[in-house]
Amino acid sequence: MRVILKAICLLFLGLTFVFTSHHVFAIKKKLSTEKPENTKKEKLADNINIIRYPGSTAIALKAKQAIVTDYFTGKILLEKHAHEKMPPSSMTKMMTSYVIEEKLKKGEVSLDTTFLVSEKAWRIGGSKSFMPLGEQVKLEDILRGIIIQSGNDACVVAAEGLYGSEEEFVDVMNSTAQEMGMKNTHFVNSNGWYTENHYSTAYDLALLGSWLIKTHPEFYPIYREKNFTFGKDQKGKSITQGNRNPLLYKDLGCDGIKTGYTDEGGYGIVASFIDKDRRYIIVINGLSSMQERSDEAAKVVYWIKQNFVNKKFYSKGDVVDEVPVWLGVKNKVQLEVAEDIFGLVLRSEQKNNVDIKKNIPPSLSAPLRAGDVAGQIIITIDKERQETPIIVKESIEKVGFFRQIILYITSLF
Template identity: 45%
Template sequence: MMFRNSVRSGLILVAILFAFVSSAAALETPAREAILVDHDTGAVLLAKKPDTKMPPASMTKIMTAYLVFEHLKDGRLSLDDTFVVSEKAWRKGGSKMFVEVGKEVRVEDLLRGVIVQSGNDASIVLAEGIAGTEEAFGEMMTETAHELGMSNSTFQNATGWPHEDHRTTARDLATLSKHIISDFPEHYHFFSELEFTWNDIRQYNRNPLLRRNMGVDGLKTGHTQNAGYGLTASAERDGRRLILVVNGLNSAKQRASESARLLEWGFREFQNYALYEAGDTVEEAPVWLGEADRVPLKIREDLKITLPRTARESMTVTVTYDSPVPAPIREGQEIATLRVEAPDMETVEVPLEAGMAVDQLGPLGRIVSSLEYLVFGAP
């Protein structure tokens, strides 16, 4: 690691040099839409039409599960609560949990029916139990999605049943998956269950990567004629988690092989690097007319970035601020900016704050300090 200091137009620049080699930014995939994201840093490792609106098919059920988890977390619902199976839910075609009309079914069992068995019937039972009607539940799904930042998503039903206005994007599904994992760690285990038996019918989780011993622990497949074959998946390896969304593939076999290939590529080619921890002093800035000569510039939160594994020599980390910083200075006052730049990488900007308060000198002290500055320059 090499440091370089320079002063230009009242700015002090501190550059830290690394390498950045864009190893495979142009990796191709047969998926119609795709995105691969690092869960911790938010770095996008691969993107193909990530903001194109698409039919999500049964990947919709991740949103259905999110709303159920939300109700469980705030106490409006418990896993032991029961909902009655309506005739609409019982009659719904496609993949089924095989619940019986008029029967009461526990929420926990319905969740397994949605997540493991991809049951359209179970999804509708939950939707009607929470919102009264599936249509009202669709409105709740859309509202919640927008609150989560899924601005390109509109949901019309709880199942992913084809509808011309039922659309989301690969990026939005990745955002939703990140929230599922982060917001509801106590319920995320449902997505890794390999099988579930209901009504004496044993069904296996449709996620083809759960049995491949590659760290995959979620989330959901999808398939309709219009959507093609899709998968939203997440995998954790050596403390690092990736989220993958693919859609529009030609077969279940291609979905499995391509999803595995992209996840393996992401783990192999990229790594996370911790640059600073919360509270670290990144630099000390000179102070103008203050009771202290210098003030520490501290970072408020951990700074971790994702780079290709080959990259540790051509990235710059730059701290900029007006120098010297005039007193008085409040502790916690944002007085500098940390910029992380590298080829083929979106610039990261993080504010730096004063690590302590610095009062202004009294009248005599200001005069003496000003004279010293004129004679000797900045401290």
């Protein structure tokens, strides 16, 4: 009897083990089949609210806010929540450096001008340039500290030195932002430290980046410098800090502009890069790590290179026509293009969506001077129109009085 009971128990335990193993295997199988579905949903989520240039390839972005613009035309090539208010973090410092550069450009200060490092500047937290308390520092070092080292202390030193207080400096930042058309931006401090009511948008930061490059080309090379040495550590050793822009260390054509990070805003960057003489402005924000920011920024650069090409239609000096000259010592004059003509087109559609027209008069009257505007070349790409002057290639003098009479009489017959 005992043997029979023992056999029944063993049989029961065996069936339980088989059932349990089968159940666990089924759960694992279900989870394994669900994982790709979740990944697919995550990728779809990354694509939500992305607006791309018509005809460009799809791209998934982890960034919460993003925009890509063509520097020359301002055309938006890619955007994701581009007008959504967000903490601009240290990307704020682009406006700080812009205000400083305006003062330098106007000659109100020089790079050798020195400012005192106050206790407020010295004590500030976050990224620092290690400005020495109570000492005078040259504006050139302060500017490099802001742009390259992202020094919060350097921002306060500049603000107090230029306008007496950071509050007064911030007022100038805000008024300048409005002049630029940054309609959804408001600054509360000079360095981007997270504060309530301190915000901007990806669109506004792209606009600021373009303004900075266009209006201050003499200072822009600083933004691509990879390191800057300033300040001393506790042992008296010089401190060298690297530029936080990850694209500067990749062979992608990037030459600026500024990174940023706060707990509230995440990791972001405003970047500018050139691809075959065409400049683009990129803004991404809301990434979870420095590595994710670096990967995402490089991904956007490759997307631009994959989709767009800077097509050259004419070179400066190309002869586009020859027209008769009335009352000239020469009967005809050649007309040429006043400057190089480029256009941003989709790499896959270089011959499509491009319309070229020449607006040239049937004849011209002497006297003519080389460089006189005689007409226009009108290039329309995807309904976007750009005009370039057509000019007279050489000077042609007017014939003498008696020759004019002969020509008039000849024309009558």
